[in-house]
Amino acid sequence: MTNTKAYAAFNTKDPLKPFDINRRESLDTDVAIDILFCGVCHSDIHIAHDDWGMTVYPVVPGHEIIGRVKAVGSQVKGFQVGDLVGVGCMVDSCRTCSACQQDLEQHCEQGMVMTYGSEDPHMPGHMTHGGYSTQIVVDQDFVLRVSEKLDTKAVAPLLCAGITTYSPLKQWNIKAGDKVGVIGLGGLGHMGVKFAAAMGAEVVMITTSPEKGNDAKRLGASAVLLSNDEAQMEAHAGSFDFLLNTIPVAHNMDPYVPLLKLGKTMSVVGASPVELHTMGMIFGRNVIAGSLIGGIKETQEMLDFCAEHNIVSDVEMINMQDINQAYERVMSNDVKYRFVIDMQSLKG
Amino acid sequence: MTNTKAYAAFNTKDPLKPFDINRRESLDTDVAIDILFCGVCHSDIHIAHDDWGMTVYPVVPGHEIIGRVKAVGSQVKGFQVGDLVGVGCMVDSCRTCSACQQDLEQHCEQGMVMTYGSEDPHMPGHMTHGGYSTQIVVDQDFVLRVSEKLDTKAVAPLLCAGITTYSPLKQWNIKAGDKVGVIGLGGLGHMGVKFAAAMGAEVVMITTSPEKGNDAKRLGASAVLLSNDEAQMEAHAGSFDFLLNTIPVAHNMDPYVPLLKLGKTMSVVGASPVELHTMGMIFGRNVIAGSLIGGIKETQEMLDFCAEHNIVSDVEMINMQDINQAYERVMSNDVKYRFVIDMQSLKG
Numbered sequence: 291m292t293n294t295k296a297y298a299a300f301n302t303k304d305p306l307k308p309f310d311i312n313r314r315e316s317l318d319t320d321v322a323i324d325i326l327f328c329g330v331c332h333s334d335i336h337i338a339h340d341d342w343g344m345t346v347y348p349v350v351p352g353h354e355i356i357g358r359v360k361a362v363g364s365q366v367k368g369f370q371v372g373d374l375v376g377v378g379c380m381v382d383s384c385r386t387c388s389a390c391q392q393d394l395e396q397h398c399e400q401g402m403v404m405t406y407g408s409e410d411p412h413m414p415g416h417m418t419h420g421g422y423s424t425q426i427v428v429d430q431d432f433v434l435r436v437s438e439k440l441d442t443k444a445v446a447p448l449l450c451a452g453i454t455t456y457s458p459l460k461q462w463n464i465k466a467g468d469k470v471g472v473i474g475l476g477g478l479g480h481m482g483v484k485f486a487a488a489m490g491a492e493v494v495m496i497t498t499s500p501e502k503g504n505d506a507k508r509l510g511a512s513a514v515l516l517s518n519d520e521a522q523m524e525a526h527a528g529s530f531d532f533l534l535n536t537i538p539v540a541h542n543m544d545p546y547v548p549l550l551k552l553g554k555t556m557s558v559v560g561a562s563p564v565e566l567h568t569m570g571m572i573f574g575r576n577v578i579a580g581s582l583i584g585g586i587k588e589t590q591e592m593l594d595f596c597a598e599h600n601i602v603s604d605v606e607m608i609n610m611q612d613i614n615q616a617y618e619r620v621m622s623n624d625v626k627y628r629f630v631i632d633m634q635s636l637k638g
Numbered sequence: 639m640t641n642t643k644a645y646a647a648f649n650t651k652d653p654l655k656p657f658d659i660n661r662r663e664s665l666d667t668d669v670a671i672d673i674l675f676c677g678v679c680h681s682d683i684h685i686a687h688d689d690w691g692m693t694v695y696p697v698v699p700g701h702e703i704i705g706r707v708k709a710v711g712s713q714v715k716g717f718q719v720g721d722l723v724g725v726g727c728m729v730d731s732c733r734t735c736s737a738c739q740q741d742l743e744q745h746c747e748q749g750m751v752m753t754y755g756s757e758d759p760h761m762p763g764h765m766t767h768g769g770y771s772t773q774i775v776v777d778q779d780f781v782l783r784v785s786e787k788l789d790t791k792a793v794a795p796l797l798c799a800g801i802t803t804y805s806p807l808k809q810w811n812i813k814a815g816d817k818v819g820v821i822g823l824g825g826l827g828h829m830g831v832k833f834a835a836a837m838g839a840e841v842v843m844i845t846t847s848p849e850k851g852n853d854a855k856r857l858g859a860s861a862v863l864l865s866n867d868e869a870q871m872e873a874h875a876g877s878f879d880f881l882l883n884t885i886p887v888a889h890n891m892d893p894y895v896p897l898l899k900l901g902k903t904m905s906v907v908g909a910s911p912v913e914l915h916t917m918g919m920i921f922g923r924n925v926i927a928g929s930l931i932g933g934i935k936e937t938q939e940m941l942d943f944c945a946e947h948n949i950v951s952d953v954e955m956i957n958m959q960d961i962n963q964a965y966e967r968v969m970s971n972d973v974k975y976r977f978v979i980d981m982q983s984l985k986g
Contacts, residue, residue: 568928577926
């Protein structure tokens with residue numbers, strides 16, 4: 291066991307506080323990682339606050355982890371001490387079920403082992419703990435390679451916000467010339483705009499906030515569509531090849547579906563209750579599809595795509611000690627577009 | 639003009655009453671049809687009652703029409719006097735738009751010309767009138783060939799209830815061995831069960847009504863799943879290759895989505911407001927898709943499939959004069975499974 295500094299939530303209401311955890315001794319197939327940066331995902335807050343009714347306290351959040359390899363097990367291939375690596379939302383899965391065989395470990399029939407908040411198969415009776423900590427030990431098959439070319443701290447959010455938006459764009463085969471609408475400009479939406487633009491699509495930012503217009507264009511959108519402006523929505527009706535819906539809260543889907551061309555798809559990545567009348571999708575022959583992060587193979591593909599296209603997240607750096615204020619700001623949507631913790635702040 | 643007996647709705651509340659309409663003189667490309675039977679679709683009632691806010695009165699409903707050719711225009715090919723034919727929900731479309739070119743005339747960008755309730759392109763200032771009448775004149779490209787092998791009166795509902803359920807099963811490539819759930823056992827659902835069974839699928843009828851169990855099995859279902867029985871629903875979780883949702887009223891979709899296997903689809907054919915939490919479709923990588931009747935080419939394919947597999951609707955015959963009582967019974971879901979009007983009753 292390796293004693294490790296971390297920050298944890300202890301109940302639904304109190305601020306996160308320092309907490310010492312144990313990381314397992316590296317197995318032959320493990321990579322031990324010195325954590326440099328960890329992104330702050332909205333899911334971290336949901337779990338810290340037990341919004342989904344599944345939290346076991348104390349919990350150390352964080353699943354957008356960037357670090358350097360500090361030790362490798364004897365059977366580890368492809369990673370060496372000093373390598374820049376990433377860990378995302380999962381640290382293990384059964385590897386044998388139909389989903390795992392299809393490189394969709396996030397849908398493992400046994401349940402993926404989440405980076406935090408899952409029962410730890412290597413430490414019976416304990417839960418996994420995430421990246422708000424100085425180090426982590428992860429099986430080599432769930433460690434991602436990260437290019438040295440990119441701004442390392444801004445790579446962290448790619449491990450969740452990045453793959454969550456990249457995966458549906460790939461699944462639905464977005465290609466050069468497609469007209470893609472990204473609904474909602476937050477941590478996920480801003481990555482969706484960057485990816486779709488890099489894939490050659492004509493990207494329209496769909497938002498209720500006119501002030502986000504300039505930012506959307508800087509990120510790669512060619513136009514901004516105000517979803518509460520009926521005339522604008524009517525002008526874009528039936529014109530989109532794909533919609534990426536990143537809205538993280540309850541909303542009405544009915545205004546968006548008619549934006550799609552005949553037979554085209556809106557992919558949804560935010561888990562929330564929605565209002566929907568099926569009339570729109572019936573008369574448009576449209577599809578609404580769910581998408582959950584992405585498998586390990588696709589996450590590596592996404593990171594390689596980012597290195598090739600020089601894509602990172604827009605980030606605001608914080609120290610570990612600032613996490614509670616950061617949570618407040620995330621909840622009031624006051625961040626462009628992702629907080630990243632400089633883990634040096636916890637090591638000093 | 640040909641004076642023609644019909645039954646029409648004159649306002650939202652009064653019973654349907656006799657009404658004389660004019661059918662156009664046949665054009666060179668027209669088929670004049672002596673109507674034998676017309677099915678009673680729930681849409682007829684919605685339009686008669688102006689539930690969708692689009693009705694122009696008086697309106698003659700009816701879009702499940704079976705009849706015999708009584709005259710053909712000089713350029714008509716493939717139809718002869720005496721032929722048994724059908725007319726469904728559409729009588730024309732622009733024929734040149736992208737949707738029409740894809741044999742999806744129901745999604746014509748100019749709007750399909752509906753069998754009733756559309757502006758009649760051949761009679762400016764008049765609306766089209768449907769099959770609650772003794773004859774109709776239709777362009778040959780929107781007339782379907784009907785096999786003499788089948789029980790003719792029971793073929794009528796295939797023109798709407800049939801194609802509406804056949805089309806999504808084909809679009810989503812249902813094949814022998816697939817496990818298919820049909821949700822809702824009414825006019826549409828009972829056809830969905832018959833089609834899916836004829837395609838070789840293992841069909842499960844999903845309903846809230848235990849008393850429908852025996853009927854569902856007679857129609858071709860191998861099992862009945864009571865959607866309000868949580869233990870039964872849990873036992874079937876993640877096991878379906880496809881769900882055909884025929885529920886015609888407001889409902890909660892959340893119990894159904896988790897029945898699907900990873901990545902699989904629920905097709906929805908009923909236009910209604912629904913409750914939906916996207917969590918289920920995200921964690922199942924599932925798809926919810928809309929489907930609207932079917933194109934003319936596919937409708938002919940469906941009729942040919944029915945002739946090959948000896949499939950017709952289960953019908954209860956009525957006279958034209960009984961239409962108002964029939965509407966009451968449809969609204970209280972008291973019909974197995976489709977009323978069909980014997981048009982002889984209007985000719986006497």
